[in-house]
Amino acid sequence: GENVEQHPSTLSVQEGDSAVIKCTYSDSASNYFPWYKQELGKRPQLIIDIRSNVGEKKDQRIAVTLNKTAKHFSLHITETQPEDSAVYFCAASKRSGGYQKVTFGTGTKLQVIP
Amino acid sequence: SQTIHQWPATLVQPVGSPLSLECTVEGTSNPNLYWYRQAAGRGLQLLFYSVGIGQISSEVPQNLSASRPQDRQFILSSKKLLLSDSGFYLCAWSEGALGDTQYFGPGTRLTVL
Numbered sequence A: 001g002e003n004v005e006q007h008p009s010t011l012s013v014q015e016g017d018s019a020v021i022k023c024t025y026s027d028s029a030s031n032y033f034p035w036y037k038q039e040l041g042k043r044p045q046l047i048i049d050i051r052s053n054v055g056e057k058k059d060q061r062i063a064v065t066l067n068k069t070a071k072h073f074s075l076h077i078t079e080t081q082p083e084d085s086a087v088y089f090c091a092a093s094k095r096s097g098g099y100q101k102v103t104f105g106t107g108t109k110l111q112v113i114p
Numbered sequence B: 001s002q003t004i005h006q007w008p009a010t011l012v013q014p015v016g017s018p019l020s021l022e023c024t025v026e027g028t029s030n031p032n033l034y035w036y037r038q039a040a041g042r043g044l045q046l047l048f049y050s051v052g053i054g055q056i057s058s059e060v061p062q063n064l065s066a067s068r069p070q071d072r073q074f075i076l077s078s079k080k081l082l083l084s085d086s087g088f089y090l091c092a093w094s095e096g097a098l099g100d101t102q103y104f105g106p107g108t109r110l111t112v113l
Helices: none
Strands: A004-007 A010-014 A019-025 A032-038 A045-051 A056-059 A062-067 A072-077 A086-096 A099-104 A108-113 B003-007 B010-013 B019-026 B032-038 B045-052 B055-058 B064-070 B073-078 B087-094 B108-112
Touching: A004 A086, A010 A019, A019 A086, A019 A108, A032 A062, A032 A099, A045 A056, A045 A062, A072 A086, A099 B045, B003 B087, B010 B019, B019 B032, B019 B087, B019 B108, B032 B073, B045 B064, B045 B073, B055 B064, B073 B087
Parallel strands: A010 A108, B010 B108
Antiparallel strands: A004 A019, A019 A072, A032 A045, A032 A086, A056 A062, A062 A072, A086 A099, A086 A108, B003 B019, B019 B073, B032 B045, B032 B087, B045 B055, B064 B073, B087 B108
């Protein structure tokens, strides 16, 4: 089955600096890669996603890149703010038997220091 | 727009007691529905998914079960809770036919004592 590895597990940055979280996946059939942000005690919320026919996607301070050949994708947050502090999960997914099978990474705890 | 509800929000139960968690989705038809569990400080583990009424698939063997009595209702149950069942239970939905994005409910925090 699919295996998603996520690094680093924790990340501390100064406010205003950039943060990068990297993920690798194993199943070449995976074609959709969402990123979720989870604040303490809250639900994971989708912040950005990318599909396998696209190499890069940007939404304001957040960008995601995908390298299908190398099977890795990354989340980039620029000009970090304290409210960016949270746990971020990457995921790789594909259609399987009528549903979207999603495999999540183990999460990165991002701390933005004011 | 679509909305997903879960209840209760928090629950404290003794070992060996039964469990029933409910999830409902509004604003969509024929959604795919999912139950995940998140242990403290850990990632997301898929427990069950459903592509239609009465259709339940289990990802991991355990003392939990799921049911989908109505199109937009998903229930997670247990006859006898274990200490290891403690965690944050999240229901999620996606568009049934071609949807690839899963959207999570607010979750139920379960503590088994």
